[in-house]
Amino acid sequence: MKILLVMQGMQPEDWRRQLELLTPTETVGIWPGDGRLDSVKYALAWHPPHGALAQLPNLEAIFSLGAGVDHLIGDPALPNVPIVRIVDPNLTMRMTEYVVFHVLLHHRRFHDYDRQQKLKQWQELHQPAAKEVRVGIMGMGVLGTDAACKLRDLGFQVAGWSNSVKDISGIESFAGSDGLPAFLNRTDILVCLLPHTPDTEGILNKKLFNSLAQDGQLQGPVLINAGRGKLQIEDDIIAALDSGKLHAVSLDVFEHEPLPASSALWQHQGVTITPHNASESDDRALSKYILEQIKKYEAGDGLDNIVDNARGY
């Protein structure tokens, strides 16, 4: 049993079934398993209990079953082995779908037309051309870059903000904390795809909202967060919507998930909520990816997409 599933909040049986279909000669264990923890070389992890991974003495690699690794990094007893992030085209495409859809939702004033339909009102509303609208993407990794390119191809003015300057055709690049004010100041629709790290926690706050462009062609600045809930200060979002500093928001992630019924976000004007489904893990595609990585590693060719623990992603 060299593969062990260590997960909370996902169904390990579904993963085991999928993995064993793809690799019939292998037995896949589920934490805490049958006790033979010293045979485990690879852990497939999602929100593992703190300390669980430390009990695997011969662990060689950890595979994170989602785009982020914040669910791992917080474990004080995390073994010092490579952590592999999932970079799956299926995951990327779903995130791009989410981002493109929510940008167009606001750009095309869908909520206004929906209200009009309910009132049987036939009324065309002003809408700028895409080339008059500036989208800004925070986080220009694999996901951010793909979404940025698709939005650029639809005609939007797209810029990205990341740790280092990126050279992507037709996409303006801003980097680091020095580049943040100018990036925000030219942004009408802000898309956040950042990982959750000590540096990014609470970055979507009042000060940031106040820095967004106030001279845009839309009715006001728009925020789309499909990164992590801990990036946002929800009280600041509500205050910014009330004061008009934000016109509308689409949120896929929240400070506390599932979003409590008591949250004012559920029914606040201008808020579109999805239940952290922007990019769901497809266990079939991800299982295939992980088994390919293990095969590659055992052939001596190393692992792809290893997390830099110092950066936290």
Added chain:
Amino acid sequence: MKILLVMQGMQPEDWRRQLELLTPTETVGIWPGDGRLDSVKYALAWHPPHGALAQLPNLEAIFSLGAGVDHLIGDPALPNVPIVRIVDPNLTMRMTEYVVFHVLLHHRRFHDYDRQQKLKQWQELHQPAAKEVRVGIMGMGVLGTDAACKLRDLGFQVAGWSNSVKDISGIESFAGSDGLPAFLNRTDILVCLLPHTPDTEGILNKKLFNSLAQDGQLQGPVLINAGRGKLQIEDDIIAALDSGKLHAVSLDVFEHEPLPASSALWQHQGVTITPHNASESDDRALSKYILEQIKKYEAGDGLDNIVDNARGY
């Protein structure tokens, strides 16, 4: 006064202002104008009164102020001069926005999530990957081809149906009435961008809906019509929604526009309505295009995008 605006349902003063800004030495007339109809060489037309264009003895070309020309072709006294269709990148991009947005609206089950939000329900719903969903586009002219390519880039399986076979990378092509059944039979989301001609009138009917794929990964077939209202039989759409032959529809055009308050479509389950705004004419961009065409024509270089009157588009 060689340019005359002949329009109903648009504001000719806005167009005149825009044109005169771009060509300050020219006077632009508004039908019926100042009576000197023999000086008019170019008519810019939108739903002109029947017979009006016939009163321009020295007319050399008609410019249609939208993507379709059905509003002109019906005039029994239409002068025998070239009709120029508008092919404006701005118009194309807006139509692509509309198509991509409404495909994603259904693919991402937005209406279901919207209902859940109103009930404060946090529940992830099954959604296939884009590569498991087959989009079919009827009408593969400039607009259809651009929308098809953007949807292909988002990962959908895209096919087009047109008069003749088209060779576009990654997009399956079906042609003519012989190709229609196979095209429909592999289509989960049908996008209609056809022009209105005697051949296409009423093509979106019960028989067509019954031919759509019944084995798709979505909850049922979806229709998106952003072509012309006369292509659809609205009673058949409602019956197909009621019987489950269609799961949902997005309609931008209608048999009668504005859609009468008495129409059952307004509040029917599964119907998304927009007020014929999929691709609005931007008078600034279109004015520029038309003046460039006139300049090119007067320099002896001919006109682009001339309508084939026999085909009707």
